[in-house]
Structure formats: C-alpha cells, structure tokens
Amino acid sequence: MSRKLLHTLIPAVAIALIPSTTAVQAANPASTYRQLDQLMDVFERVRAEYVDEVTDEKLIEGAINGMLSSLDPHSSFLNMRNFERMRTQTEGEYGGLGLTVSQEDGVVKVIAPTDDTPAARAGIKAGDYITHIDGELIYGLSLDDAVDKMKGLPGTTVKISVVRTGQQKPMELTLKREIISLKPVKHEVKNNIGILRISAFNKQTGEATRQAIAEMEKQAGSKLLGFVVDLRSNPGGLLDQAIEVSDAFLERGEIVSQRGRRKGDVQRYYAREGDDTKGKPIVVLVDEGSASAAEIVAGALQDHRRALVLGQRSFGKGSVQTLIPMTQDTALRLTTARYFTPSGRSVQEEGIEPDIIVPQLSDTDYKERRVIREADLRQHLRNDAVKDNKIIEEDDKENPRFVRTAADLEKAGVSDYQLDYAMKIIGRLGPVQTAEVSR
Structure with a gap:
C-alpha cells in the first residue's frame, strides 16, 4: 500500500488529492427537498432584505460553514485563504508568530506554540486565550481574521493580550514576527x-x-x-x-x-x-x-x-x-x-x-x-x-x-x-x- 496517504489528523495540513465527484447513492426523501427549498427561501430573503448588502459568496460560505460546524470541531470548509495557508504549513514554512490556535464560542485558544518561535520564546502555553491584538478586542472575530491580524511582514511587531487561567491580570506581550520555518x-x-x-x-x-x-x-x-x-x-x-x-x-x-x-x-x-x-x-x-x-x-x-x-x-x-x-x-x-x-x-x-x-x-x-x-x-x-x-x-x-x-x-x-x-x-x-x- 502506498505511504502517500490522503488524510490528515489536525486542521490546516493535508494533501489535496481526493476528487470531489462522489455522488449521493440514496434518493433524497421529499422532506429533504422541502428543507432545501426553505434554505433557498432564507437565502433569497437575507439577500434582498438584510440591512446591509451582502455578497452571495459570503452567504453561501456561511451556510456551508454552518452545516459543517454542526458535525464536529474538525470538519470545515477551506476557502481560498485557508486553503493556501494549509498548503504552506504542510510544506513546512509560513509567516507569523508560531502558534497553533483554535476557536470556541468566539474565543481564540492556543493549542500549542511551535518550538523556537516568537510565541514560544514569549512563554505562551497551551490553554492560553488571546483576547486582544494591537489593542483591539477580537472576541467574536472569525478565526481567519484573528490569524491574519497576527500575521505580517517579518521584523514588524504585534501586541497581544494573553489570558491564562489562575492569573488575575492578562499578559501584555509585544512580539516580533518571523518567517516560521517548521523544522519538525x-x-x-x-x-x-x-x-x-x-x-x-x-x-x-x-x-x-x-x-x-x-x-x-x-x-x-x-x-x-x-x-x-x-x-x-x-x-x-x-x-x-x-x-x-x-x-x-x-x-x-x-x-x-x-x-x-x-x-x-x-x-x-x-x-x-x-x-x-x-x-x-x-x-x-x-x-x-x-x-x-x-x-x-x-x-x-x-x-x-x-x-x-x-x-x-x-x-x-x-x-x-x-x-x-x-x-x-x-x-x-x-x-x-x-x-x-x-x-x-x-x-x-x-x-x-x-x-x-x-x-x-x-x-x-x-x-x-x-x-x-x-x-x-x-x-x-x-x-x-x-x-x-x-x-x-x-x-x-x-x-x-x-x-x-x-x-x-x-x-x-x-x-x-x-x-x-x-x-x-x-x-x-x-x-x-x-x-x-x-x-
């Protein structure tokens, strides 16, 4: 059996080689079609009457993300930005602070800092929460947007606030961005x-x-x-x-x-x-x-x-x-x-x-x-x-x-x-x- 497997065990790294042409085998019941009609009705109503104009792309991506978020924490849709980020990390090099993060209930959580990176040297640990980036509260911000705010040109600095359970005051850290070469x-x-x-x-x-x-x-x-x-x-x-x-x-x-x-x-x-x-x-x-x-x-x-x-x-x-x-x-x-x-x-x-x-x-x-x-x-x-x-x-x-x-x-x-x-x-x-x- 080939060792070039097509699977990954964590978010953000995988090999994109699996075709997407798998068809649904069983016929959909009538109730499923009614629910899909309801989905389209909601789409059209939001598109026409929401207080601000929203692109079709944003609404459709939101519907897809909502569907996948109802399954488990590790199923997700990779848009162009996330797909490129995944490819970069799989190859072993990316720009940033050296953090693996996730999000739950609008809060950015640290899964792990990468060895010998700005985040690790600053003492950030698994289980920490990032609440502010450059003084801006990021609660409720999408994980993609939060990650993008931490990224930037190597040599530039970013200020982050880190909350750790058991400590009364958040840690205010100023980190210098680097090219993160993942030497595993x-x-x-x-x-x-x-x-x-x-x-x-x-x-x-x-x-x-x-x-x-x-x-x-x-x-x-x-x-x-x-x-x-x-x-x-x-x-x-x-x-x-x-x-x-x-x-x-x-x-x-x-x-x-x-x-x-x-x-x-x-x-x-x-x-x-x-x-x-x-x-x-x-x-x-x-x-x-x-x-x-x-x-x-x-x-x-x-x-x-x-x-x-x-x-x-x-x-x-x-x-x-x-x-x-x-x-x-x-x-x-x-x-x-x-x-x-x-x-x-x-x-x-x-x-x-x-x-x-x-x-x-x-x-x-x-x-x-x-x-x-x-x-x-x-x-x-x-x-x-x-x-x-x-x-x-x-x-x-x-x-x-x-x-x-x-x-x-x-x-x-x-x-x-x-x-x-x-x-x-x-x-x-x-x-x-x-x-x-x-x-």
Whole structure:
C-alpha cells in the first residue's frame, strides 16, 4: 500500500488529492427537498432584505460553514485563504508568530506554540486565550481574521493580550514576527542518551526522524543507552508521517487502523521490517498538548511495549480528516474515520494514558493552568467505549512523589522535570535491559 496517504489528523495540513465527484447513492426523501427549498427561501430573503448588502459568496460560505460546524470541531470548509495557508504549513514554512490556535464560542485558544518561535520564546502555553491584538478586542472575530491580524511582514511587531487561567491580570506581550520555518525534528545526545524532539508531523518529519536517529547513533556509537522521544505539545499532522515515525522504532506489527462509517471500511497500516534504533530502550514524553498523529505514535509504541510513555494524559483526538477539493482553490475537510491503536483502543476523548504519570513540576503554574482536551470541545465525536466520563477525569489528589517546587528544581539545575525523569529511567535501564523494554 502506498505511504502517500490522503488524510490528515489536525486542521490546516493535508494533501489535496481526493476528487470531489462522489455522488449521493440514496434518493433524497421529499422532506429533504422541502428543507432545501426553505434554505433557498432564507437565502433569497437575507439577500434582498438584510440591512446591509451582502455578497452571495459570503452567504453561501456561511451556510456551508454552518452545516459543517454542526458535525464536529474538525470538519470545515477551506476557502481560498485557508486553503493556501494549509498548503504552506504542510510544506513546512509560513509567516507569523508560531502558534497553533483554535476557536470556541468566539474565543481564540492556543493549542500549542511551535518550538523556537516568537510565541514560544514569549512563554505562551497551551490553554492560553488571546483576547486582544494591537489593542483591539477580537472576541467574536472569525478565526481567519484573528490569524491574519497576527500575521505580517517579518521584523514588524504585534501586541497581544494573553489570558491564562489562575492569573488575575492578562499578559501584555509585544512580539516580533518571523518567517516560521517548521523544522519538525531536533535532536541531541546528552549523557549518552539520544533526545529526539518532534514538534509537528509535516512532510519532512519521517525522513528527518530517521536521519536524526542515524546521526545520534554515529555520534555516541556503542555508548548510546537509549532514546527519549519528546512529543509534548505536538498538535499532530499528516497520518503517513505518524506511520513513518512509528515504523522507525518498530520491527514489525500493526501501527494503526482507521475505521470509517461502514462496517467493512477498515484500513490497517503495518511496520516494515527493521528497527532503526536496534531495540534500544525508549521513553516517549506526552502531555495534554500531544494530539492526533502524536497520539498514534505514542499509542503504537505503548501497545507493542516498545516504549514507556511518560508525562500527562494526551489530548484525545482520535479522528481522521480527509481533504476533498471542491474547486481549484477551495476544499472540504471532512471527518471520515476514527483511528485505533494496535490493541484496538480508540483514543477519542480518552487520549493516551501514560505508563508513568509525571507532572511538569518545572512549570510554575502547571496546577492552575486550565487544560483543554478533545472532550472539552463542543460537538466532539463521542467514544462509545467511554461509558462514564469519570474515567477520563483528572485525579486531583496530591501525589507524594511530586512535592518539589519549580524553585527547588531550578536550584538543582533541572529546567525540564519530565525530560530529566525520562533520562534517569533510560540511564537506569541501560543497554542490558533492551530486550525487556522492546519485547
């Protein structure tokens, strides 16, 4: 099966190759025609009598968006502007501040900042809200318009107001715009442990991951003890890249399956023979910002017992979006399937539960900061396996293992508690324990 898949797992990145000529198979009942007549009646009435003149294009696009917004948070219509933005991000470079954002009830929410961008350097975090841009209140503004206000020529500045749960006053930040080159993979060897940071799943991610593994193996040689794969705040991306990354760590077996509307509509994707890491121990880091493609990788390695997953429960986006071109420069992004880990788990709503739950103690406000996951989004797909929402509620009891403060850790020279914890696990396992971790 070709690895050039035509699906994406998060908004804004996809490959537009699917024809839009699929016909409706079943005859529409008479009631449907009456409702369509009613839609046209409303269209004509608004067109003729609304207080201001409105273009047909705006009304039709609004009707399409209204239809899709009634489905789930990830189905949408891509007009010319959004379609071009999606293409640019898929290629791995765009202009702006380096933020992945969404909108709910008129509020712009941060899904994740991109590493080494103005937003990340300013300290913006997942779950923050952007309320003002250059002093203008953006509540109720469309997400497209809000994003356009944050974009601009590299070197120019933009002022944004950021509200964070637990803080009484908003943060007033002045950021300088940059060309955001999405380098999805970074790596380093520290204490004979390979640290692989994957921040997104664009077209370069799979190949970049394999190159990074090879470079770290060459750098450390036989002294390399294992790998930490950091998927924190990774909002996802292309399905084929999630499969490629998983394949780099697996010798064999299923990576992920996707199941559509019909009973027989199932596709399974498998690892090819050969583990690039030669069975060395792996710890995967996840948090509430790890979504979609990141969850596919974490779930595959966890189910195959190829890696320990450490951190906080992930976002919980277990759906696949297909991009269907409507014209040369517009497209429909439609949720067409759910994906499942090799053991048959759906992460929709639930997310990936770490093998070892470790809070980010080096984050001074991790307790107060509001966490937003898929289950919090309006109209999200339900997971039939989750019979009781209490199953996925956070345990707010204090864990006696995690009583150290950010100040204590800073004095001890620990700037990233979760990463430090993961590295200590790899250090304790060592190469002699490889067979147990990778069984």
